[in-house]
Amino acid sequence: MTLAAFPPALFQSFEEKADPANVAPRLAALRHAMAKAGVDAFLVPRADAHRGESVPPGDARLAYLTGFTGSAGFAIVGPDNAGLFVDSRYTLQAPTQTDTALVSVRAWGQGGYGTELADFVPKGGTLAYDPWLHTPGEVRNLTRQLADHCKVVPHANLVDTVWADRPGAPVSAIEFLGHNRAGQTAGDKISAIQTSLRSDKADAAVLTLPESICWLLNMRGRDVPNTPFVLGFAIVPQTGQPTLYLDPARITDELTTALAGVAKIASTASFTSDLAALGAVDKAVLIDPASVPQAIATTLTEAGARLIEKADPVLLPKARKNEAELAGMREAHMLDGVALAKFLAWFDANAPQGELTEIGIVTALEAFRRQEESCVDASFDTISGAGPNGAIVHYRVTTKTDRTLKPGELMLLDSGAQYLSGTTDITRTLSTGSSTPEQRDRFTRVLKGMIAISTARFPQGTSGAQLDVLARQFLWQDGVTYSHGTGHGVGAYLGVHEGPIGISSRYPTPLEEGNVLSNEPGYYKAGEYGIRIENLITVRASTDFPDYLEFETLTLAPIDTRLIEPALLSPAERNWLNAYHQRVYDEIGPKLDGPVRSWLKAATAAL
Template sequence: MTAQSFPPAVFQSFSETADPKNVAPRLAALRAEMVKAGLDGFLIPRADAHRGESVPPGDARLAYVTGFTGSAGIAVVGTDRAALFVDSRYTLQGPAQTDTTLVDVIETGQGGLSAQIGDYVSVGGRLGYDPWLHTPGEIKDLDAKLGDKITLVASTNLVDAIWPDRPEAPVSSVEFLGHNRAGKIANDKIGDLQATLADDHADAVVLTLPESICWLLNMRGRDVPNTPFVLGFAIVPATGQPTLYLDPAKITPEIKAALQGTAQLVESTGLAADLKQLGSDAKTVMIDPATAPQAIVTALSDAGAKILERRDPVLLPKSRKNQVEVAGMIEAHKRDAVALAKFLHWFDQTAPAGQTTEIDIVTALEAFRREDDTCVDASFDTISGAGPNGAVIHYRVTTKSNRTLQPGEIMLLDSGAQYLSGTTDITRTMSTGSSTAEQRDRFTRVLKGMMSISRARFPQNTSGAQLDVLARQHLWQAGQTYSHGTGHGVGAFLAVHEGPIGISPRYPLPLEAGMILSNEPGFYKAGEYGIRIENLLIVQPSTVGDNYLEFETLTLVPIDTRLIEPTLLDPAEREWLNAYHQRVWSEIGPRLTGEVKDWLKSATSPV
């Protein structure tokens, strides 16, 4: 089967939506609106009101104005200067997509907004922002950084005013998970949440994150790409039924029937009145200052409510997967492993010829995944980086950037899928021929870091921040590192990037049994190649003793041993790798036939 015989991809588009030529007229139009509004600057975040990694087309305001399509960033437009702030993942993508003669691209950290925003607004000026797109935490932090030099002003969204063909809000079907997929009925989850509210002496909580609402009510949707979200808001009282606020077009008799006895349904326009009522009744309302829109907090405060700031109380319970969710994730990874085995067999047959493009690779992998009728989407846009493109950490291939993989180049492929049973995320770095001593050294050090996390045993109350160094230590010994986190939480048929836990210095929460995380150290040499190896792990009680935890690997796909420098592996690492490959063979081999099965047998042979 050749690359040309695969059906076109449906989970991912390869069109280049960014056009730097659009930046100048859109900045001019926005500045005209700023004059009308009496503003000297305006903030344009990547986020929507629900803080999702994927946003509906009509909420892609940052991309509309600046051309930048990454999953994180913010722009400030002043009267004569503008800047786009991105983190280290997008320092190459940002300048490539915007007009750098008009927009400065500035690298900034992932925590809080940059104080440099103030450099683009005149002293004494008024900086406008849409309160539905910023959190109280962001605004408070930025206000402190700007001091008394610049005044922050809540405003209507000026980008919407200059976007004549802005897409309508999404309306997709809503499904509800049975007990065989959710593992816990919605009313029990609500009861647990209400017990938390009682402990905190809160009368209600406002939920704004779609993953929290969807998990709580055991529902899923298709409002955004890659993640089965239903976009809406919810108010959960300390007693009684929650209220779910949805676009009226989504409120069908079927949804009403499914939620009967669990939650009330109200059109989204009713949220404002209910927030005001909470204030009028002098209720204590819990909100998450890191995720809730400032507009909601303002509405509650102005109406007289007492604000109780807490992390979204659904996030932590959601991260502790129950036995049914774990079983679903295990099955999803086995299904994914079958697709990856077929793909990697195809890759080894075709890539060395030097005629396979990055788009061919994405299309082929999706086709193999879609052979399983429970695969309903990709869990994110596939990162298909050939040679130097592999060094772009969040590279997205387009028809403009599409590159043919040359024999001898390293291929980095980071991908995932949404199966009805669970969510997957896997990165493999593949050989296409000869490799250099440096490439084998770096690959092996990345692998050693990945294995160090996989093999870790640690006492309870250990955080991902404490474990992060295990993945980096081997690269550090060679004077190298990587600029992204080692791992993130993963949802069960929900968001592939899920808080509040992870493996990096910014995740201080202790890991607990049932949590699922990625394990993905890497190395990137700009302009030459990138390396990343990623498996998903579940936290389990450890066999070494009470009060200890360890990881079990969920991903069951071979690691390319042709890129390993064997002399760098110690006996325990070699033993782990061979045992892992033996497990891949024993669990996935029986699901395969013919040449693919033969390929897997060879790919999992001992090192």
């Protein structure tokens, strides 16, 4: 089957979204607006008011201004210079997308704002920010860091004033999950959250994260790419029904009927006045200082409300997947495993010919996934990195960067899908011919780290931050490492990146039964190749030791054994890999026919 036989991709576009030539006139327009407003510098984050990894087109202000399309970062624009701050995933990507003659690209650790922002604001000047795009925690950090240098003030968004053709708010269809998919009624979820509010002595909680609101109301939508979110706000009182605030264009009789007896619906136009009403009657209101916009905190405090700053009360219950959600995730990974087996068999047959392109590989993989009707989207833009592009951790292929995969190069493919039953995320590094001793060494050390996480047994109360070293130890032994986290939380037909749990130093929250995470150590040699191996795993009770936890692997796809240096594997690691591959064949093989099943049999053969 040649590349020409596959239908065009629907879930991902390959257009070059960034044009550095746009940066100069847009910076000039923003500086004109800044001068008119009497501010010396303006802060432009990647985030929208809902803190989503995917944002609607009209909220992609950072991309509009700087050209940078990554999922994390911010810009600061001063009167004479501008800075673009990105984390380690984007240090190679960002300079190619912006005008580096006008924008200085700098490293950012996502740990808050630093004093280096003073480089862009005149001493004694004013730095303005949009209070709907920054949290109270961020504002406090920003103010503290720059206290001796400049004033930090809220202001209406100045990028919006110069963005003439800014897209409007999204309005997508809204669906509600049945009990077989949600496993718990919205009423029961609301009651549990209200119980936690009573424990916190809070009269109400304000929810702004779409994953929290969607999970709480068993609701899904299509407001942003790749993630089935409905964008809105909610106020959950200690007693009575929550109020869901949406764009008036989407408040229909059908929606009102669907939420009857569960939640009230109101226009977002009344949201701030309802917040102020809470303050007027001296209510104690819970807000999450890490996700709620500063504008909400300001409205509440100015109206007289007492703020209780605490984590979003939905985060932990949502992260503990119930049996129905876990069953859906297992089904999604089984369906994904079938599609991946078909794709990998096709890839193996065609890659040695030297005619596959990065875009063609994405298109083919999507086509195999779309053979399953319940696959409704990709869970993120596929990372399809051939040879040196595999070393760009969050590489996004475009028509401009599309590269032909040469025989003998490593192929890094990180992809995922949204099935109606659940969310998947998988990375495989693939052989296309001969490999070097160094590549096999690095691949095997990455695999050993992935196996170490997969087989970990740990006492209750252990966090992902404590487990992270297990994945890195074999690379550390040879003086190398990787700069991204080892794992992130994953939603159940929600966001492919979901807090508050994960496996890295940034995740101190203890792991619990039902958590679903990625397990994805890697190694990257700039300009040459990248290696990453990723499975999704879920936390379960240990079968052997009371009060201990362990992981169950959800992903069902072969790991390329041609890239393994067998001498580096211990007997226990070899046994784990053989058992995993046998499970993949046992569960996926019967759903395949002919040549693909034969290919899978060979790909999962014991070492």
